[in-house]
Amino acid sequence: MSKKDSLQVDQQQLAEAWARTLPTVLNTSDRAEVQADEAEANVLRVHIATAGRNNYGFDFKCTYVDSREVKVDLVDVERDGDNVDERTDVIQTLVDDYVRHIHECAQQLHSFTHS
Template sequence: MSKQDKLRIDQQQLVAAWERTLPTTINEADRAIVKADEASENTLRITIHTAGHQMYSFDYSVTYVDSREVKVQLIDVERDGRSIDERTDIIQQLVQDYTRHIHECAQALHELTHA
């Protein structure tokens, strides 16, 4: 990361901005929790709980590579509080959808992160 293109926003402000914006990019009935990653000030932890009977939750690590680009990494998928195999087609589809929504949220926050 070059000095010029570093993320120039306080982590708590970033968390607050993601908390405001992410619900507008995911399905209306789904719920997102955004937390600061204690180990890295450029990283957020995001958990998305799906609506409906499935009771899935998806844990992601979102790291700012620079002020514009994020690296999204799936950490875990749980159903009803237990880790499940995330290689099934339906889970892979949801993982890709949520990854896309996370990137959309990062794009929506460009004017804030690329100050």
């Protein structure tokens, strides 16, 4: 057995599993889209749209460090299609919440990613 515990699953199947699982850990009114990153096989792109009057859209880069652990980076936050300052308390609270949900989704998919 190799020491390196790398991700050994098909990226498209992984993106589809995420697309099915992520909505189950988010608020019911939020919408999520998950896509395989075309440049990196261990990366998924996650877009979460908030419901309600704020109309925020959050883009995350979710990198599999190994078959279990994901590193989540905020790429962009938009409101009605315009970039917004992601340093505000409201945005930071939402980002922290979504990062937690993304990690939760990764945990739920351990049986899929860690074989």
